[in-house]
Amino acid sequence: MAHLANFCWPGKMEGARSAGSIERWEDTVVLGEAFHRQVVSALAARLSELNRHAVLLFDPANIRYVTGVGLSPSPFPVAACVWADGKAALLVPATDLELAGQSWVRDVRHYDDDLDDVEPYRWMAREAGGPLLIDTLPAAAWQAIAAEVDEIALQDLASELRRVKSPAELALIERAAEYADIALERTFARLASGSTELEILSDVVHSVTRLMRDELGEHYELVHPALEGVIQSGVRAALPSAPTSTRRLSRGDVVIAEFTACVAGYHAKSGCTFFVGDPLRDVVSWVEAAVQAQAAALEVAVPGTAAGEVDNAARRVIERAGLARALRGPTGHGIGLARWELPWLRPDAPTPLEEGMVVVLRPGLSITGRTGARHAQTVVIEAEGPRILNPRQERWARLEDRLKEF
Template sequence: MDEIKRRLAAAQKATGDAGLEALLVAPGADLRYLTGYQALPLERLTCLVLPAEGDPFLVVPLLEQAAAQASPAGALDIEITGFGETDDAYELIARRLPPRTRRFAVDNHMWAEKLLAFQAALPDAQAGLAGDVLLELRMRKSPQEVEALRRAAAAIDRVHRRIGEWLIPGRTEAEVAKDIADGILAAGHTTVDFVIVGSGPNGASPHHEVSDRVIRSGDPVVVDIGGTTPDGYCSDSTRTYAVGEPPAAFRELYEVLLRAQTAQTEAVRPGLTAEELDAVGRDIITGAGYGEHFIHRTGHGIGMETHEEPYIVAGSARPLEPGMAFSVEPGIYLPGRFGARIEDIAVCTETGGERLNLTGRDLVVLPG
């Protein structure tokens, strides 16, 4: 609770520093970050009101008030106000904001209908995005958050160590994916967020997910998986396997990719910019003749969401800072043939970087 209270205080200060009268936060990762409350995203409004000055309060449907009070939010010493079915929650909040509110911000994932309702209730105020305030707080992980990400990484590593049980010639991608999903839950996640099993030519589509394609001997297979743990933090790791001996051209491609990804994880340090880290691996891949086949950014931040700031991409001059956690996942994709990706979660530390995923990165050749 001390950690959550610290976040609330920091967010309230940042709201004032940004020249806003209030942040309005609906169900989602921002609300969980600030209150610990995993509220249902309903058509009825649930909203944390975080004024720049004064006490925060949480507005919830009356039928959700008991659940909100039983959540970590109930231990924060903030008011939790329930409203009835015929009450206008937007007017209720508007009346409690400062009378001359001119600027407020809503969380980036608030439904459009709710934002429009707030704009109608506050016609003289300008709406902005709370992400401009909250992303600066959320992308620098506390030691407790880093430890939660370590646990998440260890859980998904346990699943990758079992892939050989399921990835067998003659099975479809969908059949393998179902076993992997069960394995993600068995490894300690509360939800399965995604399962990608891209075999043979399907591996050349970075977000292929799964199909009824039958896995064949000699197929390279991209397996990208992740879930959310009881801590509320996400896992995400990709390994590329071969079912039987793969083509020689694939082994050549994979060795280039491994050099690039290893160099990038070893390069992580404070002060290096996101675009410089992207270039470390991209230059190796381009130098080997595969540059046009690395078609996405190097990585994304991770925490309470699988994709969040900071993004490791060309054009981003954002310096890495201690506490930033992100994926390092270069890939090479040859359309119609095969693809490969290696992904680890890394954390920038005071002296360098820490790789949280600890399964081997060498190509694993399974019985074919």
């Protein structure tokens, strides 16, 4: 996206602080009106380039990006509207007027909550005017908007802009990464033969969530879960999307643990593969291959490298190990206001990495009927190269350090 190449946050990559201590965190300026106004200005400039009158944003992450307001799921549609002249408005049901008033956006317009399913969308289309862009929309709502505006198109301008983070956003993501790391450490300490996946996950989420609530105060996340995680052991580790279960850990198990923490709306991830008791030799080789694939991806994750080449670097390692059939999914993805966002690190993805992007590197292996291996690092792309935001993972740099003996 060439149009983003010239966009730069003030002080980009300068003064972005480490979130390694509470003292430094307390000095961090949380996103405010100036940040959101600059987002609106960037969107307005892009609308002018495209000869579009306005953009309607329905994605909750995009609404938060523009307005600073986090909204819980609701049956009533909410949108942020940005016009090419630089104005912005929140379009909400009457019941959300008070909440919308917490935004820096002064122009808050509302509709009656008792309208049928499509009428709010028609009203929003009339308020926005055309030619109009929309980030995401249900099919029925699309028909309603098309009845009001002659020229509409789907293009997620806000998501494109969100790929590059400001220093203030990076501080929030780094703080979230610290809590994800703490959850990983407590999981390793809690591993024990006979414990269930669910018991371990529940204990860790409860303790770390309480820590986050105590330390973050008003910045503790109320819209998204402050901490989510998954623990998969034994043969279940071969199922990347398997939920945490009541399976009991036993000696010789591989245990995949992965956590996503959220601070003031911004996410970060940390994950690792552990051993309960001595693993079999072939299992160790699989875990080692996944570690090496992640290292290969990290090495090429520099400004200017295509997202697809990061994926290819990891895949080459897996293929050389003879495990191509065990590879599951892309090497990684962007992260920020959403748990999964642009850029996707998958084959042939042309998007070049840029300074200020944050990505998760998590190549995974699934050996059907046996087990799996997956590691997750949150990484910020800087001018001098990638910087890992999970320093606590260094304690498991050697595979033998991942062994929990009894």
